[in-house]
Amino acid sequence: MEHIKLFSPATVANVSCGFDVLGFCLDSIGDEMVIKKTKEKGLKITKIVGFDLPFEIEKNVAGVSALALLEDAKPDCGFEIEIYKRIKPGSGIGSSSASAVGSVFGINELLGRPYNKLELTYFAMKGEALASQCEHADNIAPALFGGFTLVKSVAPLKVLQLPTPKNLFAVIIHPQIEIKTSEARAILPDAIPLKNAITQWSNVGSFVHALHTSDYDLLSQSLQDVVVEPYRSQLIPHYQNVKEAALKQGALGCGISGSGPSIFSLCHGEKVAQNVASAIKNIYSQTNIAFEIYVSRINTKGVNIL
Amino acid sequence: MEHIKLFSPATVANVSCGFDVLGFCLDSIGDEMVIKKTKEKGLKITKIVGFDLPFEIEKNVAGVSALALLEDAKPDCGFEIEIYKRIKPGSGIGSSSASAVGSVFGINELLGRPYNKLELTYFAMKGEALASQCEHADNIAPALFGGFTLVKSVAPLKVLQLPTPKNLFAVIIHPQIEIKTSEARAILPDAIPLKNAITQWSNVGSFVHALHTSDYDLLSQSLQDVVVEPYRSQLIPHYQNVKEAALKQGALGCGISGSGPSIFSLCHGEKVAQNVASAIKNIYSQTNIAFEIYVSRINTKGVNIL
Numbered sequence: 188m189e190h191i192k193l194f195s196p197a198t199v200a201n202v203s204c205g206f207d208v209l210g211f212c213l214d215s216i217g218d219e220m221v222i223k224k225t226k227e228k229g230l231k232i233t234k235i236v237g238f239d240l241p242f243e244i245e246k247n248v249a250g251v252s253a254l255a256l257l258e259d260a261k262p263d264c265g266f267e268i269e270i271y272k273r274i275k276p277g278s279g280i281g282s283s284s285a286s287a288v289g290s291v292f293g294i295n296e297l298l299g300r301p302y303n304k305l306e307l308t309y310f311a312m313k314g315e316a317l318a319s320q321c322e323h324a325d326n327i328a329p330a331l332f333g334g335f336t337l338v339k340s341v342a343p344l345k346v347l348q349l350p351t352p353k354n355l356f357a358v359i360i361h362p363q364i365e366i367k368t369s370e371a372r373a374i375l376p377d378a379i380p381l382k383n384a385i386t387q388w389s390n391v392g393s394f395v396h397a398l399h400t401s402d403y404d405l406l407s408q409s410l411q412d413v414v415v416e417p418y419r420s421q422l423i424p425h426y427q428n429v430k431e432a433a434l435k436q437g438a439l440g441c442g443i444s445g446s447g448p449s450i451f452s453l454c455h456g457e458k459v460a461q462n463v464a465s466a467i468k469n470i471y472s473q474t475n476i477a478f479e480i481y482v483s484r485i486n487t488k489g490v491n492i493l
Numbered sequence: 494m495e496h497i498k499l500f501s502p503a504t505v506a507n508v509s510c511g512f513d514v515l516g517f518c519l520d521s522i523g524d525e526m527v528i529k530k531t532k533e534k535g536l537k538i539t540k541i542v543g544f545d546l547p548f549e550i551e552k553n554v555a556g557v558s559a560l561a562l563l564e565d566a567k568p569d570c571g572f573e574i575e576i577y578k579r580i581k582p583g584s585g586i587g588s589s590s591a592s593a594v595g596s597v598f599g600i601n602e603l604l605g606r607p608y609n610k611l612e613l614t615y616f617a618m619k620g621e622a623l624a625s626q627c628e629h630a631d632n633i634a635p636a637l638f639g640g641f642t643l644v645k646s647v648a649p650l651k652v653l654q655l656p657t658p659k660n661l662f663a664v665i666i667h668p669q670i671e672i673k674t675s676e677a678r679a680i681l682p683d684a685i686p687l688k689n690a691i692t693q694w695s696n697v698g699s700f701v702h703a704l705h706t707s708d709y710d711l712l713s714q715s716l717q718d719v720v721v722e723p724y725r726s727q728l729i730p731h732y733q734n735v736k737e738a739a740l741k742q743g744a745l746g747c748g749i750s751g752s753g754p755s756i757f758s759l760c761h762g763e764k765v766a767q768n769v770a771s772a773i774k775n776i777y778s779q780t781n782i783a784f785e786i787y788v789s790r791i792n793t794k795g796v797n798i799l
Contacts, residue, residue, distance in 0.1 A: 208695045339699045339714065340692075347702050347711070378684040384720070386646075388694035389514045393645045395701040396653050405653070408645065414690070 190223040191296050192493045195289030196333075196486050197274045198281035199357065199451045200325040203412040203442035204390035208338050210281075210329035213357060214486035218285045219271040219493065220249070222293035229265040230254060237272035248283045249290035252314025256291045259310070260301060266294055275479075276318075277368075278361045279449035281326035287314030288330040292490045304331050309344055319368055326445065333489030335398055351485050352401040356460035358452040359444060360429065360467050363477040366422050371446035374418045383413045403439060403455045410440025410453065423448050425470055432466040457482070496529040497602050498799045501595030502639075502792050503580045504587035505663065505757045506631040509718040509748035510696035514644050516587075516635040519663060520792035524591045525577040525799065526555070528599035535571040536560060543578035554589045555596035558620025562597045565616070566607060572600055581785075582624075583674075584667045585755035587632035593620030594636040598796045610637050615650055625674055632751065639795030641704055657791050658707040662766035664758040665750060666735065666773050669783040672728050677752035680724045689719045709745060709761045716746025716759065729754050731776055738772040763788070 196217035202209040218237075225231075230253055232242045244250035249268060257266075268290055274282040291310045295302050302310075308331055312322045328336040328346045335349040394409035396402070420426040420443060429450050433441040437459045438452040452467075454460040460482045471478045502523035508515040524543075531537075536559055538548045550556035555574060563572075574596055580588040597616045601608050608616075614637055618628040634642040634652045641655040700715035702708070726732040726749060735756050739747040743765045744758040758773075760766040766788045777784045 205694065205698065207691045208698065337695065337698045337702065339695050339711075345699075345714070347699055349702060375687065377687060379687050379690055381681065381683060381685050381720070384685055384690040384693065385513045387690065388511065388697040389643065389645050391694040392511065392514065392643045392697040392701045393651075393653055395698045396643065396655060396705070399702070399705040405645075408651070414687070 191293050192221045193293050194493050195285040195490045198326045198329040200445040203410040206415045210325045211335045212329040212333045212486040212489050213483040215483040216481050218273050220289040221269040223267045224297045225265040227265045231267045233267045234269035248314040248318050249286040251317045252287040252311045253290040255313035256310040279445040279447045283318035284326035284330050287311040288490050331489050334487045349398045351487050354456050355485050356454045356457050357483045358460050358463045359481045361449040361479045364448050366448050386413050407439040419443050428470050429467050433463045436462040436466045438463045497599050498527045499599050500799050501591040501796045504632045504635040506751040509716045510700050512721045516631045517641045518635040518639045518792040518795050519789040521789040522787050524579050526595040527575040529573045530603050531571040533571045537573045539573045540575035554620040554624050555592040557623045558593040558617045559596040561619035562616040585751040585753045589624035590632035590636050593617040594796050637795050640793045655704045657793050660762050661791050662760045662763050663789045664766050664769045665787045667755040667785045670754050672754050692719050713745040725749050734776050735773050739769045742768040742772045744769045
């Protein structure tokens with residue numbers, strides 16, 4: 188194989204109760220990439236369509252993660268990357284992770300798969316660190332493995348693949364405002380009440396149990412965030428209205444995607460998801476804030492060849 | 494049925510990562526009770542063997558929980574309870590819960606099971622509140638339902654029954670010292686670092702996943718407590734030595750049972766459990782502290798008729 192075209196999906200991290208550890212993978216939103224093997228060694232980004240991102244390897248997330256892989260693999264060839272960026276940077280649905288994951292997945296395929304997905308996670312984290320100033324994997328893991336994932340630990344890196352109930356849909360609204368990651372992080376307290384921490388880990392435990400048992404009611408009861416949402420929701424205009432509307436239309440839960448500004452809802456069935464999307468659209472249509480809205484299945488494959 | 498003899502098991506709450514929510518049920522340690530239906534209305538405790546506990550209904554955990562049930566059921570008969578207490582009060586393996594669970598389970602059987610186990614949990618919590626000054630269910634739930642349980646919430650009361658991997662054994666050492674519940678509680682901070690909270694809910698999530706997948710390695714990696722153990726372990730003499738010895742002998746994990754002073758280890762297979770028990774016994778034999786040691790299967794039935 189000399190070249191490959193791939194889909195690198197958007198992802199939702201945190202998933203209400205699972206700040207910094209849970210994530211899931213989307214199906215209808217993602218970047219595309221074309222990667223070509225070249226005789227000449229080295230790495231080039233030859234095309235970026237969609238958003239204005241740097242072509243310099245060391246300044247580009249896809250470049251940095253690819254470089255981490257190539258420094259380990261030391262292949263006798265080089266690679267050229269074309270990036271068709273559809274996920275807006277700073278959207279809160281794993282834009283940088285999609286870039287980081289796409290390049291390492293594609294190059295690994297062209298090299299005959301010398302690395303497994305856990306090793307690819309490690310390389311992709313190097314790219315993610317360029318975007319977010321720290322190595323984390325809560326968007327990378329679902330983008331690579333698909334479905335729901337739990338990053339048990341980063342050092343040593345341990346990723347758990349959780350089951351995906353069959354009839355689950357996500358609704359994503361992305362209000363086109365900018366929240367700086369630094370601001371979203373600074374707003375969080377260093378310490379939290381033990382009482383709230385207990386509520387949160389009870390919810391994480393019951394969320395994992397609900398995925399294993401396809402218990403949609405329990406899933407709904409577990410999609411609660413008493414730790415991060417009270418702070419970060421303040422940065423997202425009309426957050427409470429969106430949440431109320433989503434729940435009123437039957438969403439199982441509604442929360443902040445990653446560090447925002449995107450808001451996700453999880454729904455049992457496509458019909459509920461479409462109703463939730465309409466209701467949310469209606470709220471943001473009455474504001475002067477531009478937005479994108481998506482209805483998506485849970486993507487159980489993760490990044491894949493087109 | 495006019496009388497019943499039952500086994501009400503000891504339990505381990507918290508289970509390292511799951512402070513206040515996780516618990517499991519033991520097989521080889523527990524109280525026995527004999528409960529008789531009487532024509533005369535009312536409730537009497539007619540016999541207490543093993544430990545010096547009050548016969549007054551309102552001062553006895555088994556009495557208070559039974560009373561809560563009877564006030565709701567309003568039966569045309571009364572009950573007499575004999576308690577054969579084998580679990581020492583204040584041991585940290587759910588002594589009061591065993592009393593509370595035994596009386597409501599037994600009376601419910603004699604009444605023809607008008608209540609389900611969740612309703613019995615509610616009544617038993619009234620008795621537990623007498624002993625610990627607050628209504629919680631992390632020992633009651635495993636004593637009633639058996640196996641591993643997660644108390645998702647107390648109000649509304651929601652108990653999840655988690656799967657029990659086949660070949661799991663517990664080792665319990667009960668050093669015969671007294672830790673006041675008030676002291677064990679006062680030593681805990683009101684707030685904890687967010688970083689530690691994340692580690693803990695990651696472990697709760699992976700622990701639940703490990704039970705569902707019978708993944709003993711993951712179970713071991715999840716049996717970590719960065720929140721409570723650093724404080725409460727100070728109250729238990731030789732705690733670190735016991736833990737090191739248990740892990741060295743192949744225990745999957747070792748932690749404080751409830752609020753202590755008992756220490757539990759979980760082991761894959763009976764042989765490992767016996768080795769762990771020997772090693773721990775060896776440590777405490779060199780001290781002047783009296784102790785009891787138990788090796789037990791996980792009791793998947795919970796409280797049951799003998």
